[in-house]
Amino acid sequence: MATFIRATPAPTVSGGYQAFRPAVRADFNSTCAYCLLAELFAGGIENFELDHFFPVSKFPLKAFDFYNLYYSCHPCNNIKRAKWPDEELLKQGIGFVDLCRDDFASHFIEKPDGSWEGRTPSARYTIEALRLNRSHLLQIRMLLRELAQSA
Secondary structure, eight states: OOSOOOOSSOOOOOSSGGGGHHHHHHHTTTBOTTTOOBGGGTTOGGGEEEEESSOTTTOGGGTTOGGGEEEEEHHHHHHHTTOOOOHHHHHTTOOOOOTTTSOHHHHEEEOTTSOEEESSHHHHHHHHHHTTTOHHHHHHHHHHHHHHHHO
């Protein structure tokens, strides 16, 4: 089962794509679509942005597509920017893992040190491209695991 479930139908808003922010935030449960940190652990709501999963520079028709807007913490959004797999990777079926379509456990394993290991080529690509094993993320994952075990 996908990690995030998007609202259907897409909400109707007026204004630019930022008008979708409340609905996108709700769909992603106030959690980064990439590193999976909740706002509480990732600098709060002011540290979150809307990311175009399919970069607008490569897919301009998706600029205002609600389903192309993902809730992202600033560091993940800043790292991802307009990254997209090149044609060779795409031909091999390798791309970003999309947790609106894909199940986390089908692609990733969380190791005891808090790092994520890719089970699939797309997961390995995603981890590397988005630097999902940054030391800060490992520390937070370990703290969250300790909190869960002590509860």
